[in-house]
Amino acid sequence: MCNTSLFRSWKEISAYLGVDKRTCLRWEKKLALPVHRIEGGAKGSVFAYKEELDAWILVRSGQHPKAVLSVEDESGEKGHPPTISREELSRLIRGRVFRQILAPPRTRRLLIGFHVLAIAAIAALFFLLRVKPMSRSPHGFRIEGEHLVVLNPRGKEIWRKDTGFRDLLGQDFYGSRLQTRRLDETERAVFPCLAFKDIDLDGGREVLFAAKTADEMSEGVLFCYAADGRERWRFKAGRDLVFGDRLFPADYRIQGFDLCDIDRNGDLEILLLAFHKPDWPCQFVLLDARGKILGEYWNAGQWSDFQVVDLNGDGRVEIVAAGVNNEYRTGVLAVFDPAQVSGMSPQLESGFRSAGLSRGTEKFYVRLPRVPFLRPEEPVESAKSLFLYENKDISVLMAESGLFAHFNSALVFLGFSSSHTFERQVNLLLAGGKIALPPSDFLETLGKKVLYWDGQARAWTPRQAMSSTW
Numbered sequence: 001m002c003n004t005s006l007f008r009s010w011k012e013i014s015a016y017l018g019v020d021k022r023t024c025l026r027w028e029k030k031l032a033l034p035v036h037r038i039e040g041g042a043k044g045s046v047f048a049y050k051e052e053l054d055a056w057i058l059v060r061s062g063q064h065p066k067a068v069l070s071v072e073d074e075s076g077e078k079g080h081p082p083t084i085s086r087e088e089l090s091r092l093i094r095g096r097v098f099r100q101i102l103a104p105p106r107t108r109r110l111l112i113g114f115h116v117l118a119i120a121a122i123a124a125l126f127f128l129l130r131v132k133p134m135s136r137s138p139h140g141f142r143i144e145g146e147h148l149v150v151l152n153p154r155g156k157e158i159w160r161k162d163t164g165f166r167d168l169l170g171q172d173f174y175g176s177r178l179q180t181r182r183l184d185e186t187e188r189a190v191f192p193c194l195a196f197k198d199i200d201l202d203g204g205r206e207v208l209f210a211a212k213t214a215d216e217m218s219e220g221v222l223f224c225y226a227a228d229g230r231e232r233w234r235f236k237a238g239r240d241l242v243f244g245d246r247l248f249p250a251d252y253r254i255q256g257f258d259l260c261d262i263d264r265n266g267d268l269e270i271l272l273l274a275f276h277k278p279d280w281p282c283q284f285v286l287l288d289a290r291g292k293i294l295g296e297y298w299n300a301g302q303w304s305d306f307q308v309v310d311l312n313g314d315g316r317v318e319i320v321a322a323g324v325n326n327e328y329r330t331g332v333l334a335v336f337d338p339a340q341v342s343g344m345s346p347q348l349e350s351g352f353r354s355a356g357l358s359r360g361t362e363k364f365y366v367r368l369p370r371v372p373f374l375r376p377e378e379p380v381e382s383a384k385s386l387f388l389y390e391n392k393d394i395s396v397l398m399a400e401s402g403l404f405a406h407f408n409s410a411l412v413f414l415g416f417s418s419s420h421t422f423e424r425q426v427n428l429l430l431a432g433g434k435i436a437l438p439p440s441d442f443l444e445t446l447g448k449k450v451l452y453w454d455g456q457a458r459a460w461t462p463r464q465a466m467s468s469t470w
């Protein structure tokens with residue numbers, strides 16, 4: 001036996017292997033570590049041959065199978081493996097392969113567990129990255145108390161905002177003011193206070209949100225959130241203005257907004273209505289996708305409705321708006337070039353004019369007459385909503401009388417038409433003896449009272465008498 005050396009105790013064996021005694025005992029039991037017991041010796045007396053330990057190490061590491069096989073071939077004496085240098089053995093002992101193979105079962109399980117976890121993590125990451133554009137896209141909403149909760153297309157919450165409004169209106173309100181303009185059951189136009197659209201074409205849907213509360217306080221801000229919930233910008237409606245000698249502080253309520261590619265370059269502009277509490281003036285604002293003001297116009301009354309249409313077929317849209325003017329207490333209809341939205345409505349009385357605002361740049365501003373026998377105690381008429389037809393004709397539904405006023409696309413008045421609402425009111429007044437039978441040409445006579453603001457003459461005239469249609 002050449003170069004045979006002997007280890008005479010667990011202490012020497014464990015020192016040679018570089019592990020503690022307990023590990024050596026476990027290896028002896030489970031991995032057949034070649035340790036010899038001394039019969040008749042003190043309890044626990046052991047010894048081991050260095051060459052046997054080296055061979056065992058090689059077998060367990062799988063590094064030198066031939067060397068182990070040659071033990072029987074060359075010497076014919078089992079248990080006498082060939083020797084290897086200490087340096088080579090140290091390299092094996094320190095080597096990763098050896099450590100992995102000789103690793104105790106618990107460590108091996110941990111390593112396998114780690115690999116399984118790593119593979120699972122990579123798979124999960126791949127899955128998340130693959131579905132991210134879908135699952136993180138704002139699509140729906142819930143109102144929970146004062147929180148706006150934004151949902152993905154599968155109805156899962158992706159983020160939420162604490163609006164800070166304890167009186168925030170609920171699910172039904174925002175559900176009826178979502179995404180696009182519509183008419184309610186009374187045919188009054190209602191505008192969105194919440195919309196999910198990619199307004200700036202960056203691939204992510206913005207969330208536009210106007211906070212509306214039951215107590216109607218602090219309703220003057222439109223928020224624009226990015227798809228991930230970060231606030232992009234906010235627009236505060238109104239500003240301090242003096243009409244006549246009366247100060248109207250910047251305390252405004254947003255009625256709603258609509259989204260439209262006004263300049264036809266792909267991204268969406270925002271058209272927003274807000275009015276001073278409790279009634280006038282009304283601010284009509286055009287914002288770009290970054291929240292920058294492109295134009296604003298002040299009506300000494302309110303706007304009830306607006307729509308965007310290319311009235312004259314020149315490829316550029318116009319904005320048609322309808323509402324009421326508080327000085328005249330009549331319904332009004334106006335047309336704007338979106339590239340020139342500024343100034344304020346035409347007023348005669350100084351109490352309805354603001355020194356801080358220039359003359360309005362509207363293309364048309366039309367006064368609609370009142371029906372004299374309706375609401376004589378509080379004479380007022382306002383335009384409620386707009387109807388646009390394929391041939392670009394425009395109809396305005398009047399709020400109090402229920403009459404329809406019709407115009408062509410060049411804003412020439414075509415006539416009034418009656419409605420069930422109007423006829424019901426007239427029949428009630430007739431039955432109560434409050435009015436005599438209206439003349440058969442009543443609507444025609446009323447039509448002659450439709451007046452246009454003439455920018456040059458600064459006076460109200462029939463359209464035929466206008467000196468300018470600017």
Ligand SMILES: [Ca+2]
Binds near residue numbers: 198200204205
């Ligand atoms: Ca976007």
Ligand SMILES: [Ca+2]
Binds near residue numbers: 262263
């Ligand atoms: Ca645009």
Ligand SMILES: [Ca+2]
Binds near residue numbers: 313314316317
């Ligand atoms: Ca046009």
